[in-house]
Amino acid sequence: GAVVSQHPSRVICKSGTSVKIECRSLDFQATTMFWYRQFPKQSLMLMATSNEGSKATYEQGVEKDKFLINHASLTLSTLTVTSAHPEDSSFYICSARGVLQGTGTDTQYFGPGTRLTVL
Amino acid sequence: GDSVTQMEGPVTLSEEAFLTINCTYTATGYPSLFWYVQYPGEGLQLLLKATKADDKGSNKGFEATYRKETTSFHLEKGSVQVSDSAVYFCALIQGSNYKLTFGKGTLLTVNP
Numbered sequence: 040g041a042v043v044s045q046h047p048s049r050v051i052c053k054s055g056t057s058v059k060i061e062c063r064s065l066d067f068q069a070t071t072m073f074w075y076r077q078f079p080k081q082s083l084m085l086m087a088t089s090n091e092g093s094k095a096t097y098e099q100g101v102e103k104d105k106f107l108i109n110h111a112s113l114t115l116s117t118l119t120v121t122s123a124h125p126e127d128s129s130f131y132i133c134s135a136r137g138v139l140q141g142t143g144t145d146t147q148y149f150g151p152g153t154r155l156t157v158l
Numbered sequence: 159g160d161s162v163t164q165m166e167g168p169v170t171l172s173e174e175a176f177l178t179i180n181c182t183y184t185a186t187g188y189p190s191l192f193w194y195v196q197y198p199g200e201g202l203q204l205l206l207k208a209t210k211a212d213d214k215g216s217n218k219g220f221e222a223t224y225r226k227e228t229t230s231f232h233l234e235k236g237s238v239q240v241s242d243s244a245v246y247f248c249a250l251i252q253g254s255n256y257k258l259t260f261g262k263g264t265l266l267t268v269n270p
Contacts, residue, residue: 043201071256082162082247082260083202132201136256147256149194149202 042066043135045150052123053158060118060153062133068113069135073147074106077130089116123157130154160185164248164261171238171268179233179264181222181248189250191215191224191231192258196245205233205246238268 046061062072071090075083087108089095095108105127107119116135120127132152138145165180183189193205193215206215211226220235231248248261 045201073257080262082262083258085257085259088255088257134202134258146204147258151199151201 042139042148043133043150045133045153047153048151049154049156051156051158054124055122057119057121058123058155060120060131060133060155062116062118062135062150064114064135064137064148067135067137067139069116069137070113071136072110072116073134073136074108074116074118075132075134077132077152083132086118120155123155125157128155128157160189160250160252160259162248162250162259162261164246164264166262166264168265168267171266173240173268173270174237175268177233177235177238177242177266179246179248179266181231181233181261183229183231183248183250185229185250185252187252188226189252191222192249192251193220193222193231193233194247194249194260196247196263198244202247238266240268240270242266243268 044063052058074086077083086101087095087097089108089110091110091113097103110116130152134147134149136147161184163182190209192207194202195205196202206217208215208224214223222231222233245263245265247263249258
């Protein structure tokens, strides 16, 4: 079964509004969570890395005031797209790094993604 | 910077055909290499990995060998099934920060 969930799976919003996407690790504590953006027929682009209780580290070219990341607990990270515009429409994917019980290995698990459409 | 180049799709095969998806990388050090698979409507799943030169990763009939001399990590499967239809991503990690660099993905469709 899924070990990382994302909510919502799809969201459509009007230009200028803010949208929050949640990423949860299920059954394990994530030491680090990552947020990616995927354009059609393009690879996943890392946006930021977040560790619980500290500020996120953003990749070059990613606006930190535009994409707010909060890693509130070891099982939850949120990405808020502020004042969304049509060019923010994309597929956003999170991943969580941790040790899943019973595996004994430190692995990165991916969420199913969130399709954001800004009208 | 680090980069991953994989063959562009889509790739369409008949069931039981042989599959190769090429992947080459550019990295300054000695990265770990991965293949991820994304089935329709699902998140990425780790398919296999290799952490050093000449290592062979294998899973579910898929194999890939870490070739340092050709900086390649080609994915192969001897006999594909309809259930293998998915998007396949080649990726690397450099160092211990767990930041993945992905290729663009290759869509594989297997017809009965």
